[in-house]
Amino acid sequence: MRFLKIAYLNLAFYAAFFAFSLAAIPALTLFMVLCALVFPRRYVMKRLRRVISWWGWVVIHLYVLSFSLVQIKHEGIVKRDAKGPFIFVCNHRSVSDAFYMALLPLEVVQVVNVWPFRIPILGIVAKLAGYISLWETPFEEFAAKTSQLLRDGVSIVAFPEGTRSRDQLVGQFHSAIFRVALETKIPIVPLCITGSENIPPIGSLLLRPGCIRIRQLTPIAWEEYGHMNPYTLKNHMRQIIIDETAVMEK
């Protein structure tokens, strides 16, 4: 009976997801093309990134609506008028984690794995919006791109584990984004996500009921981390996220 309920809720979600995407993506594409004809590139990119956030926002709220048992709780998310940009670093348990970044009311670009670029349509949109594949980008190019985005006022979201955790533990962090932080002196904001590990679990598209919690911690200014080297900085941030997720899961 429980399985039937989950199957029904998944059908409801995916039907709504595809129906919405089929209607929204062509409409938003047309909107972006019209914008590109009239407005300068910087404005168009800003709009495109907001459009991606709107789409993500609707998708995550679709499964709140279609899944009566799924809750999303978020705490401390920056306000729209926050003085950015920021570098958000986040633990990573599920493919759905990237969607929760739509809750951030800022212009953001995500540093992602290779596979999101291979998703039909979405991969193209992500590339157009300047999303960066860490594994396919040499560090010098990665640093140049992210530094330019930060200079333009665009915040960066990174999942420094590089891949989803298979055991809910926070994996070792990669230092690339922390090297950029040390160079650009941008505040780093730890974001902790719990409960997403089964929504959906690794290797499956079946969403399961649960409660996803997203907690944003206080931004850490360069004055607080600038004395660290990249290795100690990444481990310092990792420990902050480990400690906070443990508190959240108590």
Added chain:
Amino acid sequence: MAEQDIVNLVNGVFMESFEIPGEKLVPEAKIFTDLGLDSLDIVDLVVALQKKFGVTMRDDERVRAIRTLEDIYNFIQILKQENRK
């Protein structure tokens, strides 16, 4: 250079450059999974080891085979012997 000297100096590099506590620096410690270094940290490590031991290892293909702390001790030993010849 005695084997123990190499161990002490390599461990010293890890403690100074990466602030890794000495008790974690056991020969079987895996550099990536146990000590948490990534490919960019390895570049920093190579630079620090080159400076400490006066050897050149940056373009040495054998660096790619290093997995554990013990591999580093052995590799430095080999480089030192090669330098002596």
